[in-house]
Amino acid sequence: MSGQQNQKEATRERILQAAEEVFAQHGYHDTLMDEVGQVARASKGGLYFHFPSKEALFYALMDRLAAKLLREVDEAMVGETDPVSKVQSALETALKALSRQRQLAKILLLQGYGLGSAFEKKRLEIYERFASVIREHLDHAVKDGSLLPIDTEVTAYAWVGALNELIVRWIHTGKPDPIKRSLPVLTTLFLQGVKAEAKTRTKRTK
Amino acid sequence: MSGQQNQKEATRERILQAAEEVFAQHGYHDTLMDEVGQVARASKGGLYFHFPSKEALFYALMDRLAAKLLREVDEAMVGETDPVSKVQSALETALKALSRQRQLAKILLLQGYGLGSAFEKKRLEIYERFASVIREHLDHAVKDGSLLPIDTEVTAYAWVGALNELIVRWIHTGKPDPIKRSLPVLTTLFLQGVKAEAKTRTKRTK
Amino acid sequence: MSGQQNQKEATRERILQAAEEVFAQHGYHDTLMDEVGQVARASKGGLYFHFPSKEALFYALMDRLAAKLLREVDEAMVGETDPVSKVQSALETALKALSRQRQLAKILLLQGYGLGSAFEKKRLEIYERFASVIREHLDHAVKDGSLLPIDTEVTAYAWVGALNELIVRWIHTGKPDPIKRSLPVLTTLFLQGVKAEAKTRTKRTK
Amino acid sequence: MSGQQNQKEATRERILQAAEEVFAQHGYHDTLMDEVGQVARASKGGLYFHFPSKEALFYALMDRLAAKLLREVDEAMVGETDPVSKVQSALETALKALSRQRQLAKILLLQGYGLGSAFEKKRLEIYERFASVIREHLDHAVKDGSLLPIDTEVTAYAWVGALNELIVRWIHTGKPDPIKRSLPVLTTLFLQGVKAEAKTRTKRTK
């Protein structure tokens, strides 16, 4: 009984891992369910027993990868005390994870785009989860006075967008190096530039 | 003879306009050449006379839209004198143009993603054109001392990425309002936050 | 031991009842073994233990329903003495049974058609059983002079065919009413019209 | 221009003829579009250019065959003057046509059955066309007093059903011979048996 359950779970797991590999390699449309099956050593029927459609498989995969990344980010933030450090740590962790695993980045940042609004909604939903976490801590930082009173929601989205573009570019061209160049710039723009102490000199008109 | 030329050009133009409409509506993969033909009032053969493939048609469309947007941005910057104002003006113009024309935004920011590396290269190339313009002026601003000495290349990409995410999100959810909320935040993050006068109070690194 | 037997029989019975319900609802091809299993609260394996294939299950079901209907018809005829009344009674009973139970009618008259010659043979075989009963009594009636000397075999088939069409039509359109309209017509055509004395005497038995 | 039209029509015609052959041979479900294509010397795409689905192709075929048969029946009736002869002639023509062309009979009488209610509706609709023609003339015959005042609608359906069963049985078993045995019986049952003179005099209304 439990044996069958394990067997079932193992197959599901193999399929998801195969899907991660194949979707990252070819993108959504150019991925054939046949190939996923081959890599997972599962039959076509087996695939469809576990996931009702190619689309559903892709969604399940995105959810899983996003959840994993989010977990890592969360864990990294626990180690920090003040809000600004938390956000800084989140940024660093996400950037490192994505640059360490191209597959993760490709699927999460790239492959779901431009495939129609159903996919886009899924992507927006996932990005929003990240943005929410960032925003929450930005809010704390604003409240305790360590950051200027900025529009944290928009800032969080801008953050996610900037990070996305830099990683995607790096995936395709190899530049700029995420850790050495992108991380410092993002830190400067999104944290240093809006730190409260700057306020003593205050309110740069416009 | 010139009449024939005009005729030919007119057909090509109708096809491009039809493509803009249809690609924006359905995305690349869900757009049928049949529908482009119908909207353009051109036959299949006509389509393939003017553009050798669906991919080529899409590229031609992206190029055209990007060039148009870039032209508008350039023109806006001519009216400004100091580098920071130029960049600010570029940002404002791009944001306004994209939020005014959803179709433009959808094709430029959305539909070319995730369709395989050939598409991705095209998108990166186009985004790079924008980033280059931004970067050039940021460089000027750094040189003349109005901005802190930041990594302008990375900053420019971050900029483009942030703008992209905010517009895409607005297209799909209607929020946040590009002009009222996104523009001020982007200005704060990318210009105010890295203004040179901040330096008097110095480098609060970490 | 007998308990196990009962258990086994009970499962088989549940499967047949489920099959009756599901086949009647969706027709042969659109019926999924999965659904039969669900309705019967039996596993796939259970189904295939009791019936070696979907086809075999369907045949078993047809046989069972046909036998039941034939039994009712037989019983009704026992109550009658002269051959013509027997036939009349058979017609009436069959018509009533079929119009009372749409499921029965659907499976017996409808779902086995057009599924290839294997199915067709089964259907012909079943219809033949009914036709034989009718024919036998028509033969008696001819012999004892109460009916004109007609071709009883062909008449019996025509009878079954007419009845089939009228019931199927009623199943789908709700008209004409089997008892009020179809029964009298069939009686007139197949009995009154070929009565021997009809011209001179008249036998209004029953 | 007309050349292309002819070419197009010719292809459509080839497909319909191929469909007639293949559907008659294998039945609806066991017919592969691939085989229809092969027989028609048309590609898969060509098939789907002319008929949007397998179902639509089958319907188109049924309509065409039914129309053809109905036309033959109509033409045969024109040659007759009194209503009873017309009906007799219709019966004879239909029976002969169906027994001459097994394919026609198989598709019209057999292959559309039991494939779900969409198909069944189509079949009922086609049978109704025949029944209507029969009924119309029965009505005339009743009105002018040559037939007893029977329920002509039900009679017409019974007629169609009887004919159907006899032909289907003949297709599968080779018996009874439609012309030699079935035709006389049907004539007796549906016409002789309900002739008005059989009674005394009566009913010369109108």
Add this chain to the structure above:
DNA sequence: TATGAATGAGATTTCATTCAT
């Protein structure tokens, strides 16, 4: 140049059946 009928490789999905537990 334009037309649109025709192509055909290939994609996703279905589902009766099997068999290790």
Add this chain to the structure above:
DNA sequence: CATGAATGAAATCTCATTCAT
């Protein structure tokens, strides 16, 4: 006897592209 995860052959339909007219 029962279970249900897994199989895999096969079926319908899609659509960018071509080419005779």
